Amino acid sequence: xxxITWEKxxxxxxxxxxxxxxxxxxxxxxxxxxxxxxxxxxxxxLRGKTVLNLFYEPSTRTRVSFEVAAKRLSADVIxxxxxxxxxKKGETLVDTGRNIQALKADIVVxxxxxxxxxxxxxxxxxxxxxxxxxGWHEHPTQALLDIFTLKEKIGHIxxxxxxIVGDIAHSRVARSNIWGLTKxxxxxxxxAPALIIPPAMEELGVVVTNNIDEAIEEADAVNVLxxxxxxxxxxxxxxHLAYFKEFGITEERLKKxxxxxxxxxxxxxxxxxxxxxxxxxxxxxxxxxQVTNGIAVxxxxxxxxxQGQEIKK
Amino acid sequence: MANFNEKSKILNPEDIRRxxxxxxxxxxxxxxxxxxxxxxxxxxxxxxxxxRIKEIIKELEKAEVPLGTLDITFYRDDLTAVGPAPLVKxxxxxxxxxxxxxxxxxxxxxxGRTIRAALDQIMDFGRPRRVELLVLVDRGHxxxxxxxxxxxxxxxxSDKEQVEVRLKEIDGKDEVVILEKSS
Numbered sequence: 001x002x003x004i005t006w007e008k009x010x011x012x013x014x015x016x017x018x019x020x021x022x023x024x025x026x027x028x029x030x031x032x033x034x035x036x037x038x039x040x041x042x043x044x045x046l047r048g049k050t051v052l053n054l055f056y057e058p059s060t061r062t063r064v065s066f067e068v069a070a071k072r073l074s075a076d077v078i079x080x081x082x083x084x085x086x087x088k089k090g091e092t093l094v095d096t097g098r099n100i101q102a103l104k105a106d107i108v109v110x111x112x113x114x115x116x117x118x119x120x121x122x123x124x125x126x127x128x129x130x131x132x133x134x135g136w137h138e139h140p141t142q143a144l145l146d147i148f149t150l151k152e153k154i155g156h157i158x159x160x161x162x163x164i165v166g167d168i169a170h171s172r173v174a175r176s177n178i179w180g181l182t183k184x185x186x187x188x189x190x191x192a193p194a195l196i197i198p199p200a201m202e203e204l205g206v207v208v209t210n211n212i213d214e215a216i217e218e219a220d221a222v223n224v225l226x227x228x229x230x231x232x233x234x235x236x237x238x239x240h241l242a243y244f245k246e247f248g249i250t251e252e253r254l255k256k257x258x259x260x261x262x263x264x265x266x267x268x269x270x271x272x273x274x275x276x277x278x279x280x281x282x283x284x285x286x287x288x289x290q291v292t293n294g295i296a297v298x299x300x301x302x303x304x305x306x307q308g309q310e311i312k313k
Numbered sequence: 314m315a316n317f318n319e320k321s322k323i324l325n326p327e328d329i330r331r332x333x334x335x336x337x338x339x340x341x342x343x344x345x346x347x348x349x350x351x352x353x354x355x356x357x358x359x360x361x362x363x364x365r366i367k368e369i370i371k372e373l374e375k376a377e378v379p380l381g382t383l384d385i386t387f388y389r390d391d392l393t394a395v396g397p398a399p400l401v402k403x404x405x406x407x408x409x410x411x412x413x414x415x416x417x418x419x420x421x422x423x424x425g426r427t428i429r430a431a432l433d434q435i436m437d438f439g440r441p442r443r444v445e446l447l448v449l450v451d452r453g454h455x456x457x458x459x460x461x462x463x464x465x466x467x468x469x470x471s472d473k474e475q476v477e478v479r480l481k482e483i484d485g486k487d488e489v490v491i492l493e494k495s496s
Contacts, residue, residue, distance in 0.1 A: 024400070027400060027401070028400075028401050030403075031384060031386075031387075031401040031402070031403065031404065032387075032401075034403070034404050034405065035387070038437060038438065039438075039439075040437040040438075042437070043387035043388060043434075043437070044387065044388055044433070045386075045387040045388070073387075303387075
């Protein structure tokens with residue numbers, strides 16, 4: 001096996017990463033997963049480092065997951081929610097970043113409504129930037145934990161058939177998953193109502209369909225995305241019930257799929273809209289394992305970018 | 314990266330085998346009840362040495378001793394000073410170490426920093442009665458007040474030299490050699 005090392009100070013998206021770099025994050029995460037099973041769930045790897053969570057969009061699970069990950073690495077964590085910050089007073093993103101750097105933080109984890117915001121921040125700062133979701137662009141750590149969970153369940157990614165169902169247009173989770181999965185050799189099918197499938201989706205190397213049964217028929221796993229009705233009401237489906245009827249993942253529907261299909265969901269789940277309660281709580285679901293794995297994956301990412309930053313110096 | 318030439322061979326396969334038997338006898342001499350013992354090998358070669366010692370204890374005492382593995386990467390003090398991180402290997406201690414005699418096993422004892430990191434990590438898993446250190450080679454040059462309880466061979470070295478332990482599980486053959494930096 002070729003030895004590969006991590007030399008990037010930032011994690012901005014999976015589009016920028018090589019297959020080997022993605023695999024390095026996954027194998028590092030495997031080692032970190034063990035830490036969370038101990039009585040003392042902490043290692044001193046980032047002792048003395050400061051991780052700052054800068055969230056311009058509401059998020060509970062991602063922010064908490066990053067916070068838990070940083071604390072299990074012994075880093076100090078500061079959370080900034082935008083409502084309570086001077087962004088409201090007109091400060092630009094880059095100025096906020098420079099202030100964070102002046103505070104001697106080592107890693108800033110940023111979620112922003114605009115695609116490319118973390119990349120811009122990374123360009124202006126010497127400290128590490130981790131993208132926790134930017135606009136409709138990427139949400140790399142979510143995709144990494146999805147892929148980590150799949151790999152843990154099935155043992156490999158190469159050759160797997162993965163269906164991504166739901167609000168593809170507004171989904172950074174979908175984009176990051178597509179980049180990551182295709183780089184690792186999986187075959188990806190995306191499925192959504194015709195109106196909300198963005199143009200040129202096929203260019204990313206995926207199969208596009210608006211027939212859910214066709215999408216999951218041969219799939220080893222289905223990643224169910226939330227319908228983001230709040231984002232864009234006019235293109236969305238007429239109503240929740242109609243969406244559930246046509247695209248919802250139900251036991252009935254899974255009967256036509258592979259018996260051991262794995263059902264994933266990045267959360268928060270909307271029961272009875274994109275997924276039925278029976279499936280969400282059923283034996284195929286790995287939704288809560290994804291949450292647990294998210295910590296290990298984020299520990300790996302924080303650990304690696306901290307090292308990448310030192311190498312850059 | 315400097316080049317190293319092989320300078321001399323210190324231990325052959327037979328020497329290593331005898332060494333491990335002697336060291337196992339020494340462990341059992343000090344702690345006669347194998348039920349009190351647990352072995353923890355430091356990745357990577359320490360783990361293979363620990364496996365062999367486990368087998369020898371089984372042969373001599375007809376007893377199974379728990380075996381754990383430790384990767385000290387997350388506990389290193391030089392994480393950011395030595396460049397890119399090595400691939401992190403598995404830490405697995407799937408038994409309670411509280412009140413046990415832990416035999417910590419590594420191939421080469423040098424600065425003592427790896428052992429410092431390993432001790433910190435062991436303490437995060439529980440409170441052993443005692444921790445004893447076993448190494449196949451002690452090459453000197455300590456930077457911390459750490460010593461080994463069981464030593465296969467003391468090999469005084471200069472700082473231009475390196476000691477390499479090769480084990481058949483990884484390297485295809487058993488031997489210990491001294492390498493010298495070529496000028």
